[in-house]
Amino acid sequence: MTPGGALTGRWRVPGDKSISHRAIMLAAIAEGETRISGFLEGADALATLAVFRQLGVNIDGPDGGLVRVRGVGMRGLQAPAEALDLGNSGTSMRLLAGLFAGQTFPVTLTGDVSLSRRPMRRVTEPLALMGAQIATTADGTAPLVITPTAQLKGVDYALPVASAQVKSSVLLAGLYANGETCVTEPARTRDHTERMLTTFGYSIRRQGLRVCLTGGGRLSGCRLTIPADISSAAFFMVGASIAPGSDVLLEEVGINPTRVGIVNILRAMGADIELIDRRTVGGEPVADIRVCYAPLKGIQIPVDQVPLAIDEFPAIFIAAACAEGETILTGAAELRVKESDRIAVMANGLAQLGIDAEPRPDGIRIIGGQLGSTAATGAIDAHGDHRVAMAFAMAGLRASGIIEIHDCANVETSFPGFATLAANSGLNIVEQRV
Ligand SMILES: O=C(O)C1=C[C@@H](OP(=O)(O)O)[C@@H](O)[C@H](O)C1
Numbered sequence: 001m002t003p004g005g006a007l008t009g010r011w012r013v014p015g016d017k018s019i020s021h022r023a024i025m026l027a028a029i030a031e032g033e034t035r036i037s038g039f040l041e042g043a044d045a046l047a048t049l050a051v052f053r054q055l056g057v058n059i060d061g062p063d064g065g066l067v068r069v070r071g072v073g074m075r076g077l078q079a080p081a082e083a084l085d086l087g088n089s090g091t092s093m094r095l096l097a098g099l100f101a102g103q104t105f106p107v108t109l110t111g112d113v114s115l116s117r118r119p120m121r122r123v124t125e126p127l128a129l130m131g132a133q134i135a136t137t138a139d140g141t142a143p144l145v146i147t148p149t150a151q152l153k154g155v156d157y158a159l160p161v162a163s164a165q166v167k168s169s170v171l172l173a174g175l176y177a178n179g180e181t182c183v184t185e186p187a188r189t190r191d192h193t194e195r196m197l198t199t200f201g202y203s204i205r206r207q208g209l210r211v212c213l214t215g216g217g218r219l220s221g222c223r224l225t226i227p228a229d230i231s232s233a234a235f236f237m238v239g240a241s242i243a244p245g246s247d248v249l250l251e252e253v254g255i256n257p258t259r260v261g262i263v264n265i266l267r268a269m270g271a272d273i274e275l276i277d278r279r280t281v282g283g284e285p286v287a288d289i290r291v292c293y294a295p296l297k298g299i300q301i302p303v304d305q306v307p308l309a310i311d312e313f314p315a316i317f318i319a320a321a322c323a324e325g326e327t328i329l330t331g332a333a334e335l336r337v338k339e340s341d342r343i344a345v346m347a348n349g350l351a352q353l354g355i356d357a358e359p360r361p362d363g364i365r366i367i368g369g370q371l372g373s374t375a376a377t378g379a380i381d382a383h384g385d386h387r388v389a390m391a392f393a394m395a396g397l398r399a400s401g402i403i404e405i406h407d408c409a410n411v412e413t414s415f416p417g418f419a420t421l422a423a424n425s426g427l428n429i430v431e432q433r434v
């Protein structure tokens with residue numbers, strides 16, 4: 001990365017990762033065919049797709065974001081010949097643990113080094129309350145070995161952490177359980193599972209923070225269009241906000257209210273963001289997002305925005321480094337159990353660039369205004385975390401020297417083609433494969 005530049009132009013970032021996973025899962029167990037467009041052809045979503053092929057589901061594509069799934073119905077999945085490797089994808093492992101808990105065959109779920117370190121008891125414990133039998137390592141991590149149970153039973157579960165993955169895991173198991181399954185969240189988290197179940201014709205009841213469904217129903221294949229991923233758009237929203245002269249239009253981005261923390265937080269910092277032509281695509285609200293450069297100021301990030309921006313904090317920390325004054329994040333301990341410990345890894349990277357960043361158990365304090373004014377240059381270790389790598393790429397717009405980002409091949413998990421798109425939009429970035 002050589003310093004400087006501005007972002008300009010209009011483009012569509014790849015499809016939403018969370019929605020792509022769910023589209024394949026529900027299409028596979030639906031009756032009839034589902035045609036999906038806008039599917040994310042990134043490693044995480046492809047891992048979910050490959051799993052269902054191993055379970056005997058006939059899937060065409062992806063081809064230019066188009067996927068055709070011939071659903072096998074609730075009871076049509078077949079035993080896989082070997083363990084299912086989910087790579088780097090926490091969403092795949094946690095949601096599939098729920099979906100597979102109610103099957104009649106055993107399944108083993110494995111992942112890469114990062115995924116094998118992440119906590120899985122948050123799903124195995126509520127699933128055990130439903131009668132599921134899932135073994136983890138002594139540390140509560142993958143591999144997950146799922147042994148079939150005669151019949152799952154519904155549960156009324158209060159989530160201890162605000163996690164859409166845990167909520168979704170329990171709801172997917174609930175499809176196979178006797179009676180009603182209810183989940184109550186401590187704070188609203190992304191609701192793509194609930195929306196998509198509705199799109200596939202499954203009845204969901206929501207009251208405030210509580211969502212319920214009754215097991216034993218069926219899903220009907222449908223047509224789905226997946227919006228562009230706001231979590232991928234976030235890097236360009238931050239890049240355009242921090243680089244003078246920037247003016248970008250990000251097309252057809254999902255603006256589900258459970259995902260718009262990045263817009264709310266950047267606006268509170270003074271960003272110039274306009275949501276244009278709001279409409280609904282595939283059961284999800286979308287808009288074109290225009291972002292122009294504007295000077296940012298540091299803020300205390302409202303705690304209620306944390307679940308709504310949970311994957312965007314690496315990018316937000318770069319915005320904070322460029323803002324005037326200090327930014328404080330609290331209530332975000334979950335960041336420590338993502339693909340990397342995003343508080344520690346980001347604090348180390350910011351320190352490497354000469355920025356004062358004080359990590360805390362549940363957040364961080366960042367003193368802004370230093371990027372560009374210090375000898376902001378150096379080698380950053382992304383620790384294999386796609387979002388850390390892309391966040392530091394955007395820092396290049398304001399750094400005073402070359403930034404080298406190491407261990408960043410996993411960018412492909414959520415954003416295939418990121419470096420090319422970023423270079424075409426004005427970032428001075430060169431990809432080197434080792
Ligand atoms: O349900 C989902 O698709 C996701 C939920 C979030 O995880 P948690 O449920 O652990 O907060 C998020 O970080 C992840 O990238 C995707």
Ligand SMILES: C=C(OP(=O)(O)O)C(=O)O
Nearest residue numbers: 088089090091311338339
């Ligand atoms: C946390 C993330 O994904 P996952 O949990 O699916 O690995 C992410 O994409 O930032």
